[in-house]
Amino acid sequence: MKKKKWPETWQEMNPGCMVFEPASARSYLTGSWKAQRPVWDDSKCIKCGICYIFCPEGCVSQDEKGFFRADLDYCKGCGICAHECWPGAIEMVEEG
Amino acid sequence: MAKRVGMEVGIAAAEAVGMCNIDMAAVYPITPQSHIAEHLSEIVADGRIDAEFVTVESEHTSISCVSGASATGARVYTATSSQGLLYMHEILPIVSAMRLPVVMANANRAISGPINIWNDHSDIMPQRDAGWVVFFADNGQEVVDMTIQSFKIAEDDDVMLPVCLNMDGFQLTHTVELIEFPDQKKVDKFLPPRKPFATLHPDNPISMGTLGMPEIYAESRKSQDEALKNSKKTILKVWDEWEKMFGRSYKPVETYLAEDAEILLLTMGSMSETAEIAIDELRKKGLSVGLVKLRLWRPFPFEELKAAVKKAKLLIVTDRAVSFGGSGGPVFIEIKSALYHEKERPLVYNSIIGLGGRDVQVTDFMKIVEDAAKAGEKGIIRDYEFYGVRG
Amino acid sequence: MIEIRWHGRGGQGAVTSIEMLALAAIEEGVYAQGFPSFGPERRGAPVAAFNRIDDKRIKLRHAIYNPDVVVVLDASLVGLVNVLEGLKPEGTLVVNTTKSPEELKKELNFKGTVATVDASHIARQELGVPITNTTMLGALIKAVQPIKLKSVEGPLKERFGRLAPRNIKALKRAYNELKIS
Amino acid sequence: MNIIENFDLFAPRLVDKKEYFCSGHRACQGCGEALAIRLMCKALGPDTIIANGTGCMEVISSFYPTTAWDLPWIHLAFENAAAVGSGVEAGLKALRRKGRIPDRDVKVVAIAGDGGTMDIGIQSLSGAMERGHDMLYVCLDNEAYMNTGIQRSSGTPMGAATTTSPAGKVVPGKQEWKKNVPEIMVAHNVPYVATACHSYPLDFMNKVKKARKVKGPSYIHCLSVCPTGWRSASEETIKLGRLAVETGMFPLYEVEDGKYKITIEVDELRPIEDYLNRQGRFSHLTPDQIENIQDRVYQEYNKLMDKVNGLHSWSDLKYEWGLFE
Numbered sequence: 001m002k003k004k005k006w007p008e009t010w011q012e013m014n015p016g017c018m019v020f021e022p023a024s025a026r027s028y029l030t031g032s033w034k035a036q037r038p039v040w041d042d043s044k045c046i047k048c049g050i051c052y053i054f055c056p057e058g059c060v061s062q063d064e065k066g067f068f069r070a071d072l073d074y075c076k077g078c079g080i081c082a083h084e085c086w087p088g089a090i091e092m093v094e095e096g
Numbered sequence: 097m098a099k100r101v102g103m104e105v106g107i108a109a110a111e112a113v114g115m116c117n118i119d120m121a122a123v124y125p126i127t128p129q130s131h132i133a134e135h136l137s138e139i140v141a142d143g144r145i146d147a148e149f150v151t152v153e154s155e156h157t158s159i160s161c162v163s164g165a166s167a168t169g170a171r172v173y174t175a176t177s178s179q180g181l182l183y184m185h186e187i188l189p190i191v192s193a194m195r196l197p198v199v200m201a202n203a204n205r206a207i208s209g210p211i212n213i214w215n216d217h218s219d220i221m222p223q224r225d226a227g228w229v230v231f232f233a234d235n236g237q238e239v240v241d242m243t244i245q246s247f248k249i250a251e252d253d254d255v256m257l258p259v260c261l262n263m264d265g266f267q268l269t270h271t272v273e274l275i276e277f278p279d280q281k282k283v284d285k286f287l288p289p290r291k292p293f294a295t296l297h298p299d300n301p302i303s304m305g306t307l308g309m310p311e312i313y314a315e316s317r318k319s320q321d322e323a324l325k326n327s328k329k330t331i332l333k334v335w336d337e338w339e340k341m342f343g344r345s346y347k348p349v350e351t352y353l354a355e356d357a358e359i360l361l362l363t364m365g366s367m368s369e370t371a372e373i374a375i376d377e378l379r380k381k382g383l384s385v386g387l388v389k390l391r392l393w394r395p396f397p398f399e400e401l402k403a404a405v406k407k408a409k410l411l412i413v414t415d416r417a418v419s420f421g422g423s424g425g426p427v428f429i430e431i432k433s434a435l436y437h438e439k440e441r442p443l444v445y446n447s448i449i450g451l452g453g454r455d456v457q458v459t460d461f462m463k464i465v466e467d468a469a470k471a472g473e474k475g476i477i478r479d480y481e482f483y484g485v486r487g
Numbered sequence: 488m489i490e491i492r493w494h495g496r497g498g499q500g501a502v503t504s505i506e507m508l509a510l511a512a513i514e515e516g517v518y519a520q521g522f523p524s525f526g527p528e529r530r531g532a533p534v535a536a537f538n539r540i541d542d543k544r545i546k547l548r549h550a551i552y553n554p555d556v557v558v559v560l561d562a563s564l565v566g567l568v569n570v571l572e573g574l575k576p577e578g579t580l581v582v583n584t585t586k587s588p589e590e591l592k593k594e595l596n597f598k599g600t601v602a603t604v605d606a607s608h609i610a611r612q613e614l615g616v617p618i619t620n621t622t623m624l625g626a627l628i629k630a631v632q633p634i635k636l637k638s639v640e641g642p643l644k645e646r647f648g649r650l651a652p653r654n655i656k657a658l659k660r661a662y663n664e665l666k667i668s
Numbered sequence: 669m670n671i672i673e674n675f676d677l678f679a680p681r682l683v684d685k686k687e688y689f690c691s692g693h694r695a696c697q698g699c700g701e702a703l704a705i706r707l708m709c710k711a712l713g714p715d716t717i718i719a720n721g722t723g724c725m726e727v728i729s730s731f732y733p734t735t736a737w738d739l740p741w742i743h744l745a746f747e748n749a750a751a752v753g754s755g756v757e758a759g760l761k762a763l764r765r766k767g768r769i770p771d772r773d774v775k776v777v778a779i780a781g782d783g784g785t786m787d788i789g790i791q792s793l794s795g796a797m798e799r800g801h802d803m804l805y806v807c808l809d810n811e812a813y814m815n816t817g818i819q820r821s822s823g824t825p826m827g828a829a830t831t832t833s834p835a836g837k838v839v840p841g842k843q844e845w846k847k848n849v850p851e852i853m854v855a856h857n858v859p860y861v862a863t864a865c866h867s868y869p870l871d872f873m874n875k876v877k878k879a880r881k882v883k884g885p886s887y888i889h890c891l892s893v894c895p896t897g898w899r900s901a902s903e904e905t906i907k908l909g910r911l912a913v914e915t916g917m918f919p920l921y922e923v924e925d926g927k928y929k930i931t932i933e934v935d936e937l938r939p940i941e942d943y944l945n946r947q948g949r950f951s952h953l954t955p956d957q958i959e960n961i962q963d964r965v966y967q968e969y970n971k972l973m974d975k976v977n978g979l980h981s982w983s984d985l986k987y988e989w990g991l992f993e
């Protein structure tokens with residue numbers, strides 16, 4: 001079932017506009033903001049994790065093999081990971 | 097056993113808070129509220145209650161601080177007056193919108209300028225639309241009773257709204273008088289520890305005080321308005337329970353010799369009792385006159401007020417604040433608009449009295465009523481008047 | 488109802504007087520009010536304070552304009568403020584002074600009752616300080632009997648603790664030494 | 669040049685993998701402040717309550733009916749993060765003592781921007797620090813009122829152009845020096861004060877962890893690069909933070925029990941042009957004006973180094989926090 005974006009009626013409002021579901025902002029996909037996306041060249045990656053630590057979105061994670069990927073549903077394409085990757089393993093590629 | 101004592105009302109207010117098993121209080125001193133702050137801090141310092149007393153650096157912080165504590169599930173209290181209440185103004189509507197059951201005493205005092213520390217209601221009236229439950233107490237006994245009731249009302253799951261209890265500065269706060277303190281065991285039964293609806297704790301991380309986009313802002317306001325209106329049910333229920341347990345009755349609109357009266361005088365706060373004497377005197381002179389006392393200011397008790405005034409020919413509303421450039425005092429404006437659609441309604445006059453500590457004596461009330469009665473007989477529509485102003 | 492106005496100076500404890508009197512009256516089972524003049528007066532400035540005592544519940548909330556009794560804690564105030572203002576013609580004036588009541592009566596041209604006692608002297612002897620608020624309470628009780636002398640002991644004990652006996656002694660001396668005309 | 673000098677290579681693997689400030693928040697691309705919060709939360713861990721002052725971070729994280737926070741979070745207004753935080757602390761303290769909530773160490777952390785801390789919020793901050801609540805306050809300083817459209821605050825550096833301190837024909841940007849709030853906090857005798865920057869994540873997180881352990885008030889002033897307000901490239905967010913430190917514009921230090929310590933040593937300060945030239949907000953400055961700023965940077969840096977080299981720790985002075993605790 002598709003989650004409603006807004007409560008439809010005033011009766012559905014939580015008291016005090018409290019939000020009871022933590023981290024529910026994940027329902028909003030900021031990936032649509034990006035004009036470029038990071039692409040990893042695993043052959044150059046030393047698995048240092050600097051891309052992970054410096055991502056303002058917290059959308060970079062490590063896969064089973066230890067390589068890093070951005071969750072493109074959330075990546076805004078800021079380019080920090082590519083800029084900070086000192087072995088040069090990340091390249092920003094234009095969207096579309 | 098209930099205890100009958102002589103006590104300054106400000107001190108008694110703090111003693112009443114001390115009976116409510118509060119967890120936290122933050123009170124910033126301001127005349128004429130300071131005795132509440134002082135005495136409550138003494139109760140805490142002497143270990144008579146187990147609570148945190150936070151000595152804040154301003155009223156803006158006292159209201160913010162108790163709100164933070166209330167969000168953790170604590171029972172909280174603050175008190176203020178005049179400029180202090182105005183300094184809180186920014187935060188007041190946030191507290192109600194966040195549905196935090198803060199209880200606050202307001203020792204009514206005029207607002208600057210010119211700076212004036214004496215009693216009137218010009219501090220609370222600008223807070224009319226803050227979304228709080230607002231009460232007025234007439235005497236020390238009511239201050240004590242209503243302080244205890246306020247916690248129960250505020251914290252009820254059907255309410256979850258802040259409550260402001262108004263008590264006239266000096267006239268009440270600095271007067272030593274007879275007060276009957278209820279029995280602590282009965283108070284504990286009446287007011288068990290708070291059971292919060294939701295709390296700020298890592299065991300269940302919730303977000304409080306979120307951003308409302310245009311898509312939901314109006315719905316959030318509507319839901320808050322409904323909550324405040326709906327709180328009257330709980331208020332009546334709590335007062336009913338109070339009467340059964342402690343014998344003293346409380347109503348949103350109290351009346352004195354009003355049932356058959358052709359002329360009604362309407363008052364709020366400590367002047368109401370003085371006005372009762374004026375009613376007695378006027379009755380002796382043969383005037384058909386009675387008194388209506390407004391105890392509940394928000395949510396406004398429309399039904400009760402309409403019922404109380406519908407048979408009268410003339411209603412004289414006294415205001416203790418000015419709505420500059422408006423059509424009268426704030427209470428008058430409210431009541432006049434409330435009666436607009438009524439088929440049976442009195443002529444409504446407005447006297448602005450008792451500003452900034454100007455004493456209103458029995459003879460003043462009599463003069464106000466007698467003058468109005470003359471004009472009322474002829475059906476004259478009157479503008480509001482500043483009673484007794486020189487010039 | 489009896490209405491009392493107290494004159495003192497800021498810091499002389501007129502507020503304590505009105506509180507003690509109100510508490511004592513309430514302890515006796517009647518109704519009482521005590522309230523200060525609501526002002527920003529500081530130490531030394533002339534101040535007033537008020538009591539109402541009645542066997543019915545007191546509804547009046549305004550200041551006292553026509554007192555039955557005026558109590559003056561400090562003789563120097565007599566020429567300074569009009570202590571007779573609004574005092575009922577048949578009312579009572581109780582003053583801390585070395586003067587006799589007859590002398591003062593003549594001086595002020597007052598037709599009602601005047602009572603005097605050298606409360607400063609008593610207070611200095613009994614309390615070591617010329618603070619006359621509790622002493623003059625004894626004078627007032629003798630002059631108009633608003634309450635029984637004994638009723639005031641409880642509130643004084645609660646307020647003054649180990650200093651209470653000395654205050655009670657001073658109060659009783661004023662009660663006994665008061666001259667009335 | 670090795671761009672990750674002072675950076676322990678594989679340490680990122682050691683940090684808490686859980687995101688307490690989750691994806692889906694609506695901060696600008698390359699937002700340093702969002703990164704700072706993300707790192708801060710990792711250092712704090714789950715037993716934390718956040719009291720947030722109004723500002724970018726509150727707005728971008730709490731679109732009702734959703735929240736980016738996986739921590740208990742409260743927001744009331746702009747200037748009262750410290751006041752709300754101190755209330756939360758007092759409430760928890762009483763409820764814990766009375767056995768109404770689990771007896772567990774839960775840290776209250778108040779956060780706000782530079783405007784909410786250094787200008788409109790300094791009263792509530794000072795009050796809370798003076799009262800000694802067990803609370804960490806983190807100022808996320810992006811050097812202007814970014815949430816309302818880049819207006820000048822007391823955190824804005826000399827010469828920077830903002831929308832209320834524009835680079836005009838006569839007045840070239842802001843004409844006042846940045847207010848030194850960490851020093852004001854030191855003057856409150858707070859047991860722990862530090863400056864930090866998201867560009868030094870381990871240094872920042874270590875400071876947060878240290879502050880978390882303090883029983884009493886602590887303060888961290890975190891420079892947070894704002895590409896939107898600074899008119900810089902979004903990918904240079906980390907680099908700019910690093911340059912701020914390397915030029916001495918924003919030295920990283922901590923003051924523990926009154927004892928100053930530089931935590932990121934800089935052998936020789938780089939010229940401030942390296943930092944200023946990469947930001948549009950300074951692009952109008954003339955060489956003379958830059959030289960003037962450079963002199964002041966040296967002076968402030970030397971003042972700081974004097975303190976680093978000269979002061980005792982309070983613990984040497986047998987200082988104890990609180991009389992009866």
